Amino acid sequence: MIETIRAAFVIARRDFTAIIFSKSFFFFLLGPLFPLIIGIAAGGLGQQVRQDIDRPVIGVALEEAQAAKLADARAALSESLGNNAIPELLVLDGVAPNDPDIRARLDTASKPLTAIISGSLEAPLLTGSERDVKRWSGKVALLSETALAGSNPVAVKTDFVAATGSSKKRTQIATAQGGQIILILLTMILAGMVLSNLVEEKTNKIIEILAAAIPMDAIFLGKLFAMLGMALVGITVWSTLGFVGVSVVAEGIPDLPAPAVGWPLFCVLMVLYFSMAYLLLGSLFLGIGAMATTVREVQTLSMPVTMGQLLVFFLAAFTVTKLGEPVEWFAVVFPFSSPFAMIARAAQMDNIWQHGLALIWQAMFTLIIIRFSVLLFRRNVMKSGNSARKKSLLARIRG
Template structure:
């Protein structure tokens, strides 16, 4: 194991130095904008998610009769004026009628933007300024319709303003989750392709076979993968420095980002961890593709389906943003190719940390499995012999193939 790690470090240092100080890498840093096209395609799905997330829920804490009449009135009017023109009403348990509306708004399980209490003739709407301003008139119409009052004589809706509610906080965190998912995917797809390009170049020059004869193939793959990961972090550091420099020029004109559920320090750390895991998963898969391909044309043919499949995985992760805790969201968190994107979205909305530890362990195990499969395929398809032939001379020096070098 230690021999493999030392050999992987040597291979990684060699690849990292060769790439960082090349002209190609310098020009590569200048062109990170093309993944925005992928973000535009994902915007169609993101718009649907946003429309689902932007519908605030108004909890109804009235008597049983008033609540039933109000919900029936909403259902009748929704058929005539449209579902989205009316607020979403949620009938609360009868025990909630004795709880202060302010307390109900603080309960994150309800996820309410406002609470409607009182009676149909004297409704009381409690919430933040946004829901009150948007739905005060609709609540008055619904109350009048439910109590069979002439529509020209609407009841006066009493309002009570609070600073925040769980519903507003939930929608803000959804924005953070979506933005982080898009950024994570764009960086992964932009940078992971360097792994495949490097492997294809060295296969064409027969360098990979020389390396395989000198050190264990596991060390070659591991060293190349982590060298590319280090290169990716260098690129991100350069782009982040330029981005923060431009952002500082804008000053207060920039909008404030909603705070994620786990807080910014932990969220930033999880972002780095999940980018690392997403990169290692996709990078190890690209190494396996390079191991199966004999020519550059075969590499391009095999990598295209993988790239398209990764787009589908990303869209699945985006779809589950508003499905927290549902089976489809749990599946996205467990499926290795969507797990990093689904888990970073979960971190933005849920403060529980222990699932992230399990997810990272599972993702790391999956990286090891893919790497081992890639090594096996390389030995079978490229080396043919099943393993690299290596011998040692009397001084303990490793020699290439079965040839003993003089001295």
């Protein structure tokens, strides 16, 4: 094992140095300027996610008779205006209309609440974040007027709080979506370098020379981590330029919605999950390179993998608003979607231990794919070399 690690380090240092100090590396750094269309396309899926997270639930802390009238008014208005135009109502059991601790009820209900109606139908008080209260105060006034069946307009009093569980959830989901899009863009831009490097060395017969002196497991590991190091260098350059550009244009870095685990740990997890997504896809590309003998075969075999990676990303993006549901658990357990699903969890859940388990699982699956790729390489490349030597010996006998 130690010898394999040493050999892998030698291969990684060789490939990393050759790539970083090549002239083409500069043009590689310009790569993110072109595939931005992928991020725009992914925004279409985000529209569906926004529809899931923007369904408001307003708590009702009124007397039982008035709460029933308000529910009837909502049912009547939903028929005429549409169900999505009127917020969902949730009657809060055990909460008095004049409860002095009404703010604390926002985050203790059975569902995440956008706001709470208290007081009375004649003088409703809407408690919530400033954004939500301003957005829904008109609809609350309409509900109260419909429930009272009167012609007099109802004035809604407002009570703003810093943030509610609902608004906090929206910002965390936005952070999760951003993290997933960054991961898929970087992975698709950078992972193909592994495949092109392996095919080039197969064509030049360099890989067979290395295989005669170093175990194939070490060669594949070395190449994979060399490409990962190169990718991290590129990301560091892009991130630095991006922060400098944003600071200059916006006169400082704007405040972004904080993820559940906090920004420092979230950034560390972004690097780790990118590394695992890159290693998983890169190891799969190594297996493709082991089977392919020409550039045309590489293009034919790599296209389904690339499309499959997009499908995996769409699966993980679809489950952002479905934490704990079976489809979300499947995205977490399935190795190729696991990095994207777990970065979404990091934005919305603060329990850190699950990330350790996920990283170990992804690393184990990467080693399994690398081992399988090595077997494919030995069967296709090394076997072809043995066949050539046998044919040469047979020709000598005939001669």
